Structure formats: C-alpha cells, structure tokens
Amino acid sequence: MRIPLAAPDVTESEIEAVSAILRTPRLSMGPKLEEFERAMAGYVGTSHAIAVNSGTSGLHLCMRALGISEEDEVIVPSFAFIAVANAVRYERAVPVFVDIDPQTLNLDPQRIEEAITKRTRAIVLVHTFGCPAALREIAEIARCHHLYVVEDACEAIGAEYDGRKVGSFGDAGVFGFYPNKQITTGEGGMIVTNDARISALARKLRNQGRADSCEWLQHEELGYNYRISEMNCALGIEQLKRLDAILERREAIAREYQRRLEKQADLELPAIHLPDRRISWFVYVLRLSERFSGSHRDRIVQEMASRGIACGRYFAPIHLQPVYRSQAHRCMNLEHTESIARRTLAMPFFNRITNEQIEEVCQSLVEVLGNLRSKSQAAH
Numbered sequence: 001m002r003i004p005l006a007a008p009d010v011t012e013s014e015i016e017a018v019s020a021i022l023r024t025p026r027l028s029m030g031p032k033l034e035e036f037e038r039a040m041a042g043y044v045g046t047s048h049a050i051a052v053n054s055g056t057s058g059l060h061l062c063m064r065a066l067g068i069s070e071e072d073e074v075i076v077p078s079f080a081f082i083a084v085a086n087a088v089r090y091e092r093a094v095p096v097f098v099d100i101d102p103q104t105l106n107l108d109p110q111r112i113e114e115a116i117t118k119r120t121r122a123i124v125l126v127h128t129f130g131c132p133a134a135l136r137e138i139a140e141i142a143r144c145h146h147l148y149v150v151e152d153a154c155e156a157i158g159a160e161y162d163g164r165k166v167g168s169f170g171d172a173g174v175f176g177f178y179p180n181k182q183i184t185t186g187e188g189g190m191i192v193t194n195d196a197r198i199s200a201l202a203r204k205l206r207n208q209g210r211a212d213s214c215e216w217l218q219h220e221e222l223g224y225n226y227r228i229s230e231m232n233c234a235l236g237i238e239q240l241k242r243l244d245a246i247l248e249r250r251e252a253i254a255r256e257y258q259r260r261l262e263k264q265a266d267l268e269l270p271a272i273h274l275p276d277r278r279i280s281w282f283v284y285v286l287r288l289s290e291r292f293s294g295s296h297r298d299r300i301v302q303e304m305a306s307r308g309i310a311c312g313r314y315f316a317p318i319h320l321q322p323v324y325r326s327q328a329h330r331c332m333n334l335e336h337t338e339s340i341a342r343r344t345l346a347m348p349f350f351n352r353i354t355n356e357q358i359e360e361v362c363q364s365l366v367e368v369l370g371n372l373r374s375k376s377q378a379a380h
C-alpha cells in the first residue's frame with residue numbers, strides 16, 4: 001500500500017540504542033528491563049510495572065494474578081481485540097460480553113450492572129482507540145459488587161481521566177507495544193499496578209514461576225515464558241522519551257482528518273474532546289451511515305485499496321468470531337456493538353503521515369462515497 005494503515009516510527013538513535021545491547025553479554029533480564037519498568041511506572045504513576053512479551057501475555061497474567069478460574073465470570077466488551085476475551089478463556093473462566101456506549105465505544109456502565117451475577121469476579125475494561133472509559137462509574141460498580149477491575153490500556157498510553165493517566169485506576173492496567181501502537185518495542189507489553197501482591201505474582205509467572213529471590217532452577221508456580229528481551233526494552237525506553245511529542249502529533253493528525261471530513265454526509269466522526277478526558281490517539285475510526293454498512297463498507301475498503309490507500313475495519317465483534325462458537329461465553333444485548341462494527345472505517349494513521357497524504361486520503365474517500373451513491377441511485 002502506498003499509504004499504509006499504520007507504520008512504526010523508529011529513529012536512528014533508537015536503532016543505535018538497540019544495536020548497543022547486542023554488543024553486551026545481557027540480552028535478556030538485564031538493566032534495560034529494570035529501566036523500562038521504572039520509566040513506565042513513573043510515567044503512569046503506579047508503584048509497580050512488570051514488562052512482558054506482549055499485551056496479551058499481560059492480560060493473561062492479570063487473570064492469573066487475580067485468581068480468576070473456572071466457574072468465574074468476567075465482564076468484557078465484545079467490541080475489542082480478541083485477546084481481551086482469550087485471556088479470560090486461558091483460565092477457563094467465562095467472558096460475559098457487554099455492550100458499549102455508542103459515543104466513546106467503551107463499556108457502558110449501566111449495561112455492566114445488568115450483567116453482574118453471583119459468579120462475576122472482574123471487569124476488564126478497554127480504553128477503546130485511546131479514549132478513556134467511564135472509570136468513575138465503573139469503579140463505583142466494582143466497589144459495590146466487590147469486583148476486580150483490569151484496565152486494558154493497550155490502545156491508550158498517555159490518555160488521562162480526571163487528570164490521571166489511565167492504567168493507574170484499576171487493580172492492574174496493561175499496555176501493549178506492537179508496531180501499530182503509539183509507541184512500540186516490536187513485540188511487548190507492560191502490567192502496571194499499585195498492588196505489591198499482584199506485582200510479585202506477575203513477575204514470578206512471567207519467568208517460569210521463579211521467585212526473584214530463588215535460584216534459577218526453583219519453580220514455585222506454574223509459570224510461563226512471557227519475558228521480554230533487552231533489545232525490546234531498549235527500544236521502549238527511547239520511544240517513551242518521545243511519547244509526549246508523539247501524542248501531540250497524533251492529535252494534530254486527528255484534527256486534520258476532522259477538519260477535512262466534518263461536513264461530509266454519511267460520515268460520523270469520533271469525538272475530539274470529551275469532558276474529564278485526554279484522548280491518546282491510537283487510530284482514527286469514523287462511522288459510515290447505515291446505507292454504507294456491511295458489504296458496502298467492505299466495498300469502500302476495496303476501492304480505497306485499489307488507490308493504494310489502506311483502510312481498516314476496527315473491530316469485528318469477538319462474540320461473532322468463529323473461534324467463539326466453541327468457547328464458553330455469555331452475551332448480553334449487543335445492539336450497539338453489532339451495529340457500529342458493521343459501519344466502522346479506520347483511516348491511515350501514523351506519526352509520519354503528511355498533511356498531503358491526509359488530503360489525498362480524504363479526497364479519495366469523498367470520491368468513493370460519491371461514486372457509490374450515484375451507482376445506487378442508478379440502480380433504483
């Protein structure tokens with residue numbers, strides 16, 4: 001694709017920092033791991049940070065550390081990345097899919113309450129596309145019903161709610177550093193928490209169940225190899241230093257799209273400002289009107305692709321994924337999830353996209369929509 005959907009932004013000095021590690025004898029479990037964790041805990045404002053090899057591993061370790069197991073129910077959005085529900089299933093617990101608020105695309109607090117049963121143990125909320133979830137309301141529900149809260153902040157590093165960074169509100173928060181995220185380590189993730197017990201357990205579980213204080217061949221838990229290498233951590237440290245500038249650039253890109261598309265018919269744009277929140281722009285996802293939903297939307301993606309422009313469809317609901325036909329789960333009413341998922345269109349969105357490219361993308365989209373409108377008129 002001439003204009004990709006996402007693209008990593010790695011500088012020469014970051015390449016240098018990664019190469020330098022390869023000239024040392026410590027390629028894993030070394031000083032860069034500690035430095036990356038310290039930097040993330042400091043940035044988010046939590047007392048602990050535990051780096052792992054992916055966001056998915058981070059979510060899974062949160063389930064393990066909280067003792068989620070068979071018979072338990074965990075409330076999750078279906079309008080999300082599949083790892084959110086899979087982490088629950090890895091522990092044989094039951095994901096309960098709850099609908100989203102159509103404005104923020106995050107779990108709707110009222111719908112959460114309706115889904116709670118005697119078996120509910122936790123809520124995994126997602127700060128979808130970098131927009132903070134209704135943390136105050138969800139924290140209140142969790143307190144009343146004695147539920148754990150895990151924040152999936154994989155799409156939302158740097159986002160704020162009431163002036164505090166997301167990830168620091170729940171029992172634990174998880175970040176992801178895949179190359180399409182705001183900052184990347186290639187592959188990687190980070191758990192943040194203020195709970196020393198969760199931190200110690202996650203640390204142990206990521207490293208084959210070894211206690212930090214124990215010798216290398218002593219295993220106290222059924223753990224995993226979820227370790228992250230020193231090269232990944234070195235890249236993460238450098239990227240984190242640029243995060244504020246990156247978030248500013250991404251917000252500017254969102255505004256460029258907004259300015260060019262706000263008067264277009266058949267497009268519903270994401271909110272740029274929301275009360276009490278700072279958005280960390282992960283992707284720019286707009287919604288098509290009902291007449292362009294489903295196969296029409298897929299046609300638009302194809303037409304854009306034929307012009308060398310990559311558009312995406314975020315998200316395909318988890319409860320409709322083939323794998324979930326045979327996975328235990330429970331669905332609440334998911335009308336917004338299903339209706340919105342048929343109409344989303346993610347625009348090319350990466351730090352280095354130029355304003356000329358944004359202009360081209362918007363003009364192409366307007367043309368493609370116009371062509372489809374005249375075709376459907378001719379058919380009538």
Ligand SMILES: *Cc1c(COP(=O)(O)O)cnc(C)c1O
Pocket residue numbers: 054055056057080081083084126152154155176177178188189
């Ligand atoms: C990216 C992402 C993750 C983690 O993905 P990994 O590829 O495992 O790092 C988890 N949840 C959401 C919502 C994400 O967008």
